[in-house]
Amino acid sequence: MRKLLLVVMLVAVQGVFAAAEDAGTLSGIIYFTNNSPDNMETFPVELYSRNQKRRLIASRANADSTFKLSGLRPGKYLLKFTWPPDRCTLWYRVNVPEDSKKRIRVIMDAACSSQNGKIQDLVEN
DSSP, rough: HHHHHHHHHHHHHHHHHHHHHHOEEEEEEEOOSSSSOTTTTGEEEEEEEEEEEEOOEEEHHHHHHHTEEEEEEEEEEEEEETTTTTTEEEEEEEEEOOEEEEEEEHHHHHHHHTTTTTTEEOOOO
């Protein structure tokens, strides 16, 4: 019985590592056309289900204005950027294909002047 349990556990662990290897990564940088704020670490980056009902993963930009969301299953999502505190919210449709290493760029201040709150297609760079 112990051997069977051990085999089942090993198969389950291998499945988790295989799923992690196949998972997609969405990373990028948040640009500003004018001076970048000093508090980039407070800028949330969130991934939602396509219907906006469920937040799936969240991160923040780092001091270099970059972000990374890892372990993503292939699929269609909504990506949300927020310029705190409540200055602007940007929503983008994004498709994460299998084995994706997608890298994007968002020009926050320019996009906020025209897209605040609207869902837009993500223009990939």
